[in-house]
Amino acid sequence: MEYMKKLSLFTLSLLLMTAMSGCINDNQNSEEVGATSSPPQVVIKSIAITLPINNQIFMSTDAATFTFSGTCSSNGESLDIKVAGSSVVSTNCSGGSFSETFQKSWLSEGPNTTSIEYSSGETHSINLDLDTIAPSVSITSVTNANLVSESIYTIAGTCNEDGVINGTIGTTAITGTCTAGVFTTNATNISLEPQGVLAISITGTDSAGNVGTPDTTNMNKDSIAPTLTLNALTSINLANVNSYNVSGTCSENGENVDLTIGVFTASVACSAGAFSFTTQNVSAVTDSLTRSVSVTHADTFSNSTTTATNVIKDVLAPTLTITSPAMITQINETFYTVNGTCSESGKTVSGTVDVVPFSTTCSGGNWLYSGINIFFLADGAYTVSVATTDDASNPSGTISSPVTKDTTTALPSITFTNPTSGQGSGNSVTIQIGSIANGDSIEAFTDSICSSSIRTEVSGATTHDMTFTNAAEGTYSYYFIITDTSLNATGCLGPKVYKEDQTAPNNPTGVTMSSPGDATTSNDSTPIFAGTIDSTEEGSTVTIYRDAACSDTIGNDTISSGAFSVLTTLAVDGSQNGLNQFYLKTTDLAGNISSCYNTGLSFTLSGGGLATLPKLAMVGVDSPTSLVSLEDGNQITWIKAADPSNPVDLGIVNAGEVISIEDPGNVADKVDQGDRIESTKACYAVTQGYGTAPWASEAYAGKKFTTYQYRYGGNNPKVYVAAISQTSFVQILQDLDGDGTLDVVDYKNIPGGTVHEFTVTLVDGRPWQVVSDQKINVYYLATSGGAYDKDARVLTPAATDLIGFSWFVTAIEDTTTVNAWRNESGKNYSGVLNINGKMDVGRTYKDNLTRYATRVTADKPVSLLQIADQDGINATPHLPVSMLATSYGIPRDADYIGIISLVASTVQVINPDGSIKGTFNTTQNAGADANAPFALKYTDGATVAAGTRLICSNPCFMIYDDEGPGADRDETILMGFTP
Numbered sequence: 001m002e003y004m005k006k007l008s009l010f011t012l013s014l015l016l017m018t019a020m021s022g023c024i025n026d027n028q029n030s031e032e033v034g035a036t037s038s039p040p041q042v043v044i045k046s047i048a049i050t051l052p053i054n055n056q057i058f059m060s061t062d063a064a065t066f067t068f069s070g071t072c073s074s075n076g077e078s079l080d081i082k083v084a085g086s087s088v089v090s091t092n093c094s095g096g097s098f099s100e101t102f103q104k105s106w107l108s109e110g111p112n113t114t115s116i117e118y119s120s121g122e123t124h125s126i127n128l129d130l131d132t133i134a135p136s137v138s139i140t141s142v143t144n145a146n147l148v149s150e151s152i153y154t155i156a157g158t159c160n161e162d163g164v165i166n167g168t169i170g171t172t173a174i175t176g177t178c179t180a181g182v183f184t185t186n187a188t189n190i191s192l193e194p195q196g197v198l199a200i201s202i203t204g205t206d207s208a209g210n211v212g213t214p215d216t217t218n219m220n221k222d223s224i225a226p227t228l229t230l231n232a233l234t235s236i237n238l239a240n241v242n243s244y245n246v247s248g249t250c251s252e253n254g255e256n257v258d259l260t261i262g263v264f265t266a267s268v269a270c271s272a273g274a275f276s277f278t279t280q281n282v283s284a285v286t287d288s289l290t291r292s293v294s295v296t297h298a299d300t301f302s303n304s305t306t307t308a309t310n311v312i313k314d315v316l317a318p319t320l321t322i323t324s325p326a327m328i329t330q331i332n333e334t335f336y337t338v339n340g341t342c343s344e345s346g347k348t349v350s351g352t353v354d355v356v357p358f359s360t361t362c363s364g365g366n367w368l369y370s371g372i373n374i375f376f377l378a379d380g381a382y383t384v385s386v387a388t389t390d391d392a393s394n395p396s397g398t399i400s401s402p403v404t405k406d407t408t409t410a411l412p413s414i415t416f417t418n419p420t421s422g423q424g425s426g427n428s429v430t431i432q433i434g435s436i437a438n439g440d441s442i443e444a445f446t447d448s449i450c451s452s453s454i455r456t457e458v459s460g461a462t463t464h465d466m467t468f469t470n471a472a473e474g475t476y477s478y479y480f481i482i483t484d485t486s487l488n489a490t491g492c493l494g495p496k497v498y499k500e501d502q503t504a505p506n507n508p509t510g511v512t513m514s515s516p517g518d519a520t521t522s523n524d525s526t527p528i529f530a531g532t533i534d535s536t537e538e539g540s541t542v543t544i545y546r547d548a549a550c551s552d553t554i555g556n557d558t559i560s561s562g563a564f565s566v567l568t569t570l571a572v573d574g575s576q577n578g579l580n581q582f583y584l585k586t587t588d589l590a591g592n593i594s595s596c597y598n599t600g601l602s603f604t605l606s607g608g609g610l611a612t613l614p615k616l617a618m619v620g621v622d623s624p625t626s627l628v629s630l631e632d633g634n635q636i637t638w639i640k641a642a643d644p645s646n647p648v649d650l651g652i653v654n655a656g657e658v659i660s661i662e663d664p665g666n667v668a669d670k671v672d673q674g675d676r677i678e679s680t681k682a683c684y685a686v687t688q689g690y691g692t693a694p695w696a697s698e699a700y701a702g703k704k705f706t707t708y709q710y711r712y713g714g715n716n717p718k719v720y721v722a723a724i725s726q727t728s729f730v731q732i733l734q735d736l737d738g739d740g741t742l743d744v745v746d747y748k749n750i751p752g753g754t755v756h757e758f759t760v761t762l763v764d765g766r767p768w769q770v771v772s773d774q775k776i777n778v779y780y781l782a783t784s785g786g787a788y789d790k791d792a793r794v795l796t797p798a799a800t801d802l803i804g805f806s807w808f809v810t811a812i813e814d815t816t817t818v819n820a821w822r823n824e825s826g827k828n829y830s831g832v833l834n835i836n837g838k839m840d841v842g843r844t845y846k847d848n849l850t851r852y853a854t855r856v857t858a859d860k861p862v863s864l865l866q867i868a869d870q871d872g873i874n875a876t877p878h879l880p881v882s883m884l885a886t887s888y889g890i891p892r893d894a895d896y897i898g899i900i901s902l903v904a905s906t907v908q909v910i911n912p913d914g915s916i917k918g919t920f921n922t923t924q925n926a927g928a929d930a931n932a933p934f935a936l937k938y939t940d941g942a943t944v945a946a947g948t949r950l951i952c953s954n955p956c957f958m959i960y961d962d963e964g965p966g967a968d969r970d971e972t973i974l975m976g977f978t979p
Contacts, residue, residue, distance in 0.1 A: 045122045046073040047093075049114075052128060057208050058104055060132035069099035070116065070124070080117045083107065091116075109133070131208035135161035137183065137215050139202055145190060145221040146301040152187040157215070159183050159204050167202035167214070169193065178204055195221055222301040227251040229307060233293060235392035236261075236282060236313035243279040248307070250275050250297050258296045261285050262313075270297065287313050289391065314392035319343040320367075320399045325384050326448035326479065327491050328405035333375045337448060337477060337495045339368035340399075344390045351386035353403070362388065370477065370497045379405050412436050412482050414496050417465060421539070422498050423589040429476070429498040430467045433459070436482055442466065445479040450492035454478075470500040501590035506534045507597040508542070508564075513582070521604040521886075525570040529555075529582065529599070535562045540588040544568050546576065547882075548800055550585050550596035559586075570605055577605045577977065579884050579955045604886075604955055615695035617641075617675040617687055618720045618755055618779040624688040625661040625671040626891035628947055629653040630977060631681035641674035641754075653683070656912040656947040658891050661685065673720075674755050682977040686891055692962045692972045694794055696722035696755070696777035699975065700883055702797020705770040705778050706863045708808040708838055709734075709762045719758040720779040721770065723750040728776050732760055734768035735836050740814075742769065742835060750776070767810040767838060770795065794973050796877045798861035803900045803933050803957050804878030806854040808865045809839040816860040823853040823935050825927025833862070844876075846896060846937070846961065851925060853900045853935030876959045877973050884955030885976030892946045895961040896939040904934050905954040912947030922956070 049070040058066075068081060072093035079098055081089045083106050091100040098116065107114075107130040115125035141156035143149070153169065158181055165176035165183045170193040176185035183204075190198070197218050204212040230248040234240065250257055250270035257275040259266045262285035268275050275295070285291065294308035322340040326332065342349055342362035349367040350359045353374055360369040367386070385400045413434035416422045422429075433442050436459050443456040444466060457466060470476055479494035511531035516522035529544050542564045543556040555568030570576045581602040586594040617625070627636065627650075636650040638661055653659055661677070663669035671687050677695060687693045701724055709717075721730050728750050733742040745768070750756045762768050770778050778795040798812050809818055811833040820829040820841045829841050841864075844852035856864050856878070864878035881902060890897070899907055901922045909917035922934035938944070943963060950958065958974040 054126040057129040068102035134210045134212040135204035135206045137204040147223040147303045150223045151189045155185045161206045163206040170198040225303045225305045226297045228297045228305045237392040237394045238315045247276040252299045312392045317394045318390045318396040320396045322401040325403040330407040336372040337370040342367045349388045354382040421589040425502045425590040434463045439485045441483040505537045505586040505588040508533045511599045513601040518601045530565045545583045615677045615697045619693045620671045620687045622670040627685040628889040628891035629683045630889045634681040637678045639676040658947045684975040698724045701775035704798045705795045706810045708865045717782040722755045722777040726752045726774045728772045728774035730772045798863045799880030801881045802878045804864040805844045806841045806852045813860045818858045820856045821929045821932040823932045824851040849937035850935035855933045879957045886952045888974040888976040889949040893963045894944040897960045899936040901934045901956040908951045910949040
């Protein structure tokens with residue numbers, strides 16, 4: 001500051017002199033031209049310290065010397081380095097800087113004003129601190145660690161200098177802060193440290209970084225909770241309330257175990273690893289169905305364990321009465337009823353009528369048992385006795401009441417007339433009283449002593465019907481007193497016990513199938529089903545079906561002694577050949593029907609054959625048609641739609657032989673739409689043109705079809721519908737306006753044995769349906785550029801379980817839950833479809849055909865559409881698993897054949913001449929889901945010849961890529977049969 005004052009005075013003087021000089025010069029210039037004068041030169045000295053920095057601290061660990069340097073402006077001049085105003089060393093300004101070795105010993109402990117100064121007084125100062133004294137700490141508070149404190153452990157102590165506290169407990173680091181002479185370490189988790197003695201070390205570090213000498217001590221850690229168990233306890237009841245026992249195991253010998261039961265408490269020492277409270281009087285504890293019994297055990301480190309359980313405390317004996325039992329007469333001696341009151345709902349009431357035992361349950365304060373057969377007892381006096389025990393094992397004692405049996409008096413008959421079984425679901429029952437006289441009075445009651453009257457009616461004949469309305473499910477007992485015109489009255493007659501049952505019966509607990517066995521192949525069409533069922537369904541009827549809708553009945557039986565055995569019969573005409581899966585329903589005596597139950601049983605019926613059924617040409621006008629026989633000695637008859645009275649005999653065709661269907665007398669006369677083929681054995685035929693059209697057969701017919709309008713939908717596709725045997729009302733449906741409701745696109749009544757061609761406009765990119773009231777076949781053909789040659793396909797019925805080569809799944813109902821599994825790792829799909837929705841499960845490519853074999857299941861019928869190639873021309877259908885077969889044949893040359901089976905199967909390929917081409921296996925790809933099907937793509941590397949047959953060891957599905965002339969290479973479904 002002194003330097004700045006001097007500089008300012010000097011500068012001010014200089015400015016004054018300059019101003020004065022300027023004024024003189026101006027005056028001179030006005031008088032004397034050429035006169036000059038120069039002002040005096042002033043030199044300003046500068047100096048600054050750059051190392052060390054201001055307020056730098058030097059500790060005991062720093063070096064004894066350091067560099068003291070900076071900048072200066074007066075080269076050659078001497079500079080004086082001072083500490084606290086005293087010179088410690090001199091140096092020179094050289095080249096605009098100075099540098100000197102500074103001894104740390106020149107500094108005093110604490111802050112030091114350090115400067116450098118010219119002899120002329122110009123100076124620059126900084127502060128340097130010296131701190132070489134290490135802080136000290138002292139541990140004053142250490143506690144033992146237990147299970148609670150080990151996660152928040154702290155240490156306290158004193159310290160002489162604010163700063164950081166560091167240390168260890170065992171191997172765990174611990175930190176804190178020294179403030180105002182004391183410290184407490186931060187809460188530290190030492191749960192990973194071992195049990196036992198742990199070393200503690202605490203060190204202080206001041207703000208200068210000086211580290212003090214550690215203070216050490218030890219502590220003990222025990223964070224293991226004692227072990228404690230309770231032995232099984234009994235309920236607290238009237239017998240043990242004054243001498244109740246509680247026992248168990250414990251780990252801390254000599255330490256107390258504390259017992260609490262409600263308001264009751266007690267303590268006992270743990271000894272030899274066990275504790276026992278004997279003969280404790282717990283009568284002061286309030287009764288409860290969930291009375292808590294808890295025990296607590298702590299060790300010397302205050303680690304504690306509590307174990308508790310609930311017991312019943314109930315010291316009140318249950319109450320029980322017997323309502324005055326009705327007289328035992330010839331009308332009730334085989335179905336006698338006793339009843340009474342009780343206090344323990346849900347508990348068993350056991351009793352006897354004389355020596356006949358019975359057992360029932362207390363419900364709503366009452367007990368009742370019906371159906372005691374005491375026919376064998378002679379007339380006389382007997383005793384009804386009952387007893388019960390509550391949940392706490394308090395006994396009621398045996399309660400008894402006398403009853404008389406008298407069967408000597410002729411009594412009226414009492415019978416059920418509607419329903420006759422005495423069980424129903426219509427809320428009413430009609431009971432007929434017989435063997436009475438005209439004018440007799442009949443009073444009905446609800447109780448066995450005939451005190452609660454329902455109503456009285458007068459008979460007009462020797463029988464009288466009384467109808468009673470029952471508003472809810474349950475068992476209703478009716479008693480009667482009949483009084484004649486002379487006022488002679490019977491005793492209380494009955495009961496007549498009616499069961500109002502509106503609940504669907506239970507399904508069986510187990511079902512088996514024999515003759516044939518489950519999962520076999522057999523030509524035995526009469527399988528036997530047997531099973532067990534809940535005894536409450538006694539007398540119910542079990543009906544076996546072969547469809548998931550439980551509509552196709554094949555047999556039934558009545559449940560007896562909780563079991564049933566049903567001999568069923570399947571069709572032998574070939575229409576039910578192939579895989580048959582079986583379902584059942586139970587109908588109880590009240591007429592209630594269970595849900596449709598999947599037995600999980602199945603077998604493959606062989607013989608006859610699907611492909612033996614008559615076939616109908618779907619399309620054609622003099623169209624080339626090929627037929628392959630799948631069996632030897634096959635008589636083929638062609639019935640023309642134009643001339644049905646003159647069938648054409650095409651002769652005998654053997655297995656693998658392919659023939660053209662044409663008139664032998666005029667080969668230009670070929671197949672027309674609606675022509676018919678009949679065969680004595682299995683065969684398969686396709687018609688050329690419009691793609692490749694397999695002939696319709698009832699084998700693959702159905703009532704509901706759905707597919708997806710994928711391409712060329714705006715070009716008015718054709719839909720061919722064949723009504724095989726009956727006139728069928730057919731509708732084509734699609735949600736045209738997108739409102740979620742199906743609209744009728746077109747409809748027609750199609751006579752049996754004919755084919756109708758629909759030309760319809762469908763919305764592209766949206767599912768559509770064909771539905772019928774009778775079984776039909778459907779063939780679909782889209783267009784491209786006005787030609788009907790694109791996406792030719794056979795539609796097969798919608799089903800809840802089907803297989804095919806993948807692409808779109810569509811549904812016929814909203815909220816349809818769908819699952820699909822492809823024969824490829826990770827290719828599993830699930831979702832919920834509405835009628836406007838589709839599920840994309842992947843597009844098939846024929847070079848990887850096996851990966852696209854797909855199985856689809858749903859809770860409502862669905863279909864699977866696949867466009868096989870990438871040109872939009874070719875398409876394949878799916879097939880419900882119920883329509884699978886084992887024997888197939890191709891009527892035209894093929895590029896490849898795709899095969900799918902539900903399980904691993906061998907496929908034998910047979911040349912047209914009968915020689916064996918080879919045997920191959922369907923496989924499931926690695927990683928594919930267990931539900932995925934097995935598949936095989938068969939090709940011999942060139943062309944698979946027309947007439948080639950294939951036989952699967954298990955039911956399978958096949959398509960072939962038709963390479964015949966004019967076929968447009970359509971993937972076509974094969975019609976198979978199971979021999």
